[in-house]
Amino acid sequence: MRIIKLDAIDSTNLYLRRLSLKERLVDYTVVVASSQEKGKGQMGANWVSEPHKNLMVSVFKGHLDLPANHAFYLSRAVALAVVATLNGLGVPNLSIKWPNDILSDNKKICGILIENVFKGHCVSSSIIGIGLNVNQENFDELPQASSLKCVTGRDFDLDEVLIALLGDLKAYLAVLASTNYQAELKTAYERLLFKRGEIAEFTTKTGAAFKGVIQAVSTSGKLQVLVAGNKVEEFDLKEITLAY
Template sequence: MYIIKLDAIDSTNTYLKGMASINLPKDYTVVVAEQQTKGRGQMGTQWQTEVGKNLTASVFKHFYNFKVENQFYISMVVSLAVCKALEGFRIPKLRIKWPNDILSAEKKICGVLIENVIKNNKFQGSIIGFGLNVNQKFFDALPKASSMSLLTGIVFDKDEVLSKILKQLQVYFKLLENQKFDVLKTEYEASLFRRDKPSTFKMSNNEILLGIIQGVTETGKLKVWTEDEIIKIFDLKEATLLY
């Protein structure tokens, strides 16, 4: 494992993408920064973080003969690995908010951004970026955000947290490499936030939908049992879970 530590960078994902555009990095090459000036989340959102308080990192994972249609399993692996690592630090009530936000006691503590590397029409690997709120105490205008420290009252060693996450990534990617798709999907669905509970969704046309999350498809679309008693399938751009 090769770890690059930086004081400040625009984005750890962007840094790894730059490396990959020249030569593919070694498997599990890690870039970690004390400060990200242009950290990104899903759908182009900005990731806000206090300098030096949190863990902002990206990991390059190489894939061989990987089928593009299975790429959501990468998201499952990352979500489950982060949750399993955080369990080891006794972070309470961990859940995965579809597709890969990590919540504790219904507060967001980690966001994930996965960008795939495709060369010559072949899936080469993934750049897995994650921002984990570790020791930050204040979140201005972010009432649904929290941190490991706020949730437990403990100040954590960020290097130790990173080490535990990287170990769990290796464990779960091994399952993926061995094509244990059913195992990953079952564990992921069991961890889904608000699964089997009546929930409210905002649709892309701003309409409000009431339904119950049933799980996900093989490609990561959300399965929702709706008021008219049919299961509807939504992708990330079509529905947002309100909570």
Template sequence: MHIIKLNATDSTNTYLRNLCANQAIEDYTIVVTEHQTQGRGQMGTVWNSDKGKNLMFSLFKDLSMHDVEFPFYICMAISLAILKTFKALNIPDLYIKWPNDILSADKKICGILIENVIKNKLSYTIIGIGINVNQIEFENLPKASSLKNITGNHYNLDEILFSIINNTKYYSLLLQNEKYDTVKNEYEMRLFRKNKPSTFKDIEGNLFSGFIKGVTKYGKLQVLLEDKIVKKFDLKEITLLY
């Protein structure tokens, strides 16, 4: 494991991706920063963070020894690795909001951005992780919270980082040993609002109701609709309102 610590950067994912383009990278190379000027989330969203209070890093994971036919298993594995870390910190009411936001109750405490690189087959992945740790205030973000807000405790950022890496190795080994059902079943057990009546919005802005039942191996969300039909939705096709 090789850790690169930066005072500030535009984006740790961008920094690591540029590094990969210019040199050979050791597995589990990590770029961590105190401040991101252009932190990114899913679908182009912006990740804002107070300097030095939160954990923002990107992880290079070599996949050459894996035979990952369905890349969404990487998303499931890293979500579970972070969840396992939070469980050990006694963070309550943990869920995964599809595809990979980590919630405590209904508050977002962690976001993940995964960028896979394919060279004939899946070669490696860059996993960007942003965790609200010791930040207290989130202006104009009513759905955001932090570990400190939830428990009242102040946390050591390095300890959380090392725990996530250890847990990532655990779930990576499960995938390497083709324990795909184990990973998928555990992920689905933690899905936010699974089997609860929920409201969704489609890309045209129409609202509809349904029950989250699970995910496909391709990462599509399975929703039971009012006509008793289970429909599969891609990330760009549907938004869960809560």
């Protein structure tokens, strides 16, 4: 494992991507930044973080050889690794908001952005970006955001959180090499799925609102929702937004 620590940077994912064009990266090359100016979340959303208070990390994972239509199992594994780390730190009431935001007490404390490289019909490597709110307490204009300190009332050592996270990440990514990874990761992920089995509110990309009951997540990562007429429909990330 190689850990690169930086101060101000545009984005840890972008840094790793540029580095991969210059040299052959070893498995678990890790980039950690004290602050980043162009951090991104899902769908290009900005990730805003106070310097020196949170964990902004990107991890290179090669040799995946994961079938392309199973790419979402990587997302499942990463989300479960983060939850395992937070459980170990005593963070309460954890859940996964589809596709891979991590919530505590129904507020977002972690975002994940995974950028895959495909070769043929397989995911060959990936850059896994994780933004974890750790010691930040002020979230102006972000009422659904929180942090480890906000929910536990105590400060955390960022290096200790990083080491724990990397250990859990390696353990869960190793599951992808097992013969039973599909059932194991799907079951564990859906057990933690936010609003599963409850009436949830959604907004379509055209702004239309509707209600439904989350059933599961498909192999490809589509959200399966029981809607009016007792029908189960599938939606991808670009089609709907799930309300908190």
